[in-house]
Amino acid sequence: MSYTVTLKASGKTFQAKPSQTILEAASDAGITIPYGCRSGMCGSCKGRLLSGDVMLEDYQESALTEQEKSDGLILCCKALATESITIEIRESEEEEIIKSKVTPVRVESLEKLNKDVIKMMLKLPGDERLKFKAGQYIEFIMADNSRRAFSLANPPHQGLLELHLRLIEGGKFTQFVFNEMKEKSIHRIDAPIGQFYLRESEKPIIFVAGGTGFAPVKSVIEDMIFTNINRPIFLYRGVGKFEDLYMHDLSSEWANTLDEFTYIPVSQNQSSNSDQLRIGLVHEAVLEDFKSFNNVQVYCCGAPGLVQIAFESFVEKGLPEDEFFADAFTFAPPKK
Secondary structure (H helix, E strand, O other): OOEEEEEOOOOOEEEEOOOOOHHHHHHHOOOOOOOOOOOOOOOOOEEEEEEOOEEEOOOOOOOOOHHHHHOOEEEOOOEEEOOOEEEEOOOOOOOOOOOOEEEEEEEEEEEEOOOOEEEEEEEOOOOOOOOOOOOOEEEEEOOOOOEEEEEEOOOOOOOOEEEEEEOOOOOHHHHHHHHOOOOOOEEEEEEEEOOOOOOOOOOOEEEEEEHHHHHHHHHHHHHHHHOOOOOOEEEEEEEOOHHHOOOHHHHHHHHHHOOOEEEEEEEOOOOOOHHHOEEOOHHHHHHHHOOOOOOOEEEEEEOHHHHHHHHHHHHHOOOOHHHEEEEEOOOOOOOO
16 A cells, blocks of 8 residues: 655655655655755755645654644655645755665774764775765664764765764764774665755855764865866854864865865864964854855755754845755754
């Protein structure tokens, strides 16, 4: 048994089994709708239910408020159809859909970039390489089949997979990585996943990266360099304090060697190195520098709060909604 899902904007339809989320069913049908975390935490896959009914699995309230739910909004990554439905949601135009697959990986190396961030390099079996778009992410599959998502920090042409993991207080997986994980150990991942990748355009690019949100941005920038994509780039990196600004030298090197590349590090707090960076919130630094957002693309990666306020602030200043691309990092388990 399956139910018909109709997308209002395009009129496209696909079938969803009772055990499938709307997002899973759309993916199986080769239809791409916006998503980020796939775990009910970021709100990227939010759509409006116009007819029919769904059952919502557990999700985080910040991703879908009670008011939004009352207004008919649903999270497609957590909604299971209980009858045929019609939804209103922005559809993504895809040049190519790369299906994710589960594969074993070996930990090649672990290197601390600062006291809270570790760089992990992973190798696929034999001479295999993961086909992905710069900016996408992978999911570690745990022994209990739970998952932890981390963005790829390397461009696709490099063989090893690079991850940047921040130590999260009380975070089971990151505590394990920092304290127990061994080099040469074998793990399972599902990859590639995500829609945070460069779209074709000649517009200048504003990258807004909070903390380890720098990882997918690094992947995209290094892929642009490798493929000779030349567009004006403004890289804004937001951290709590200067010491959190890992790979600062790499970002500075890009600014010194690449044409039309501007690097603006932003710290929320003063420090002995404050002369090297702006003080304040990273999205506010962008707003100070850009009076209009009519002719730019924005790629924002970091905590959901940063992504949300950046989106709202930039759209208010004229950014077209479909020129904002985001990857919201989430850490806590979903709660309803």
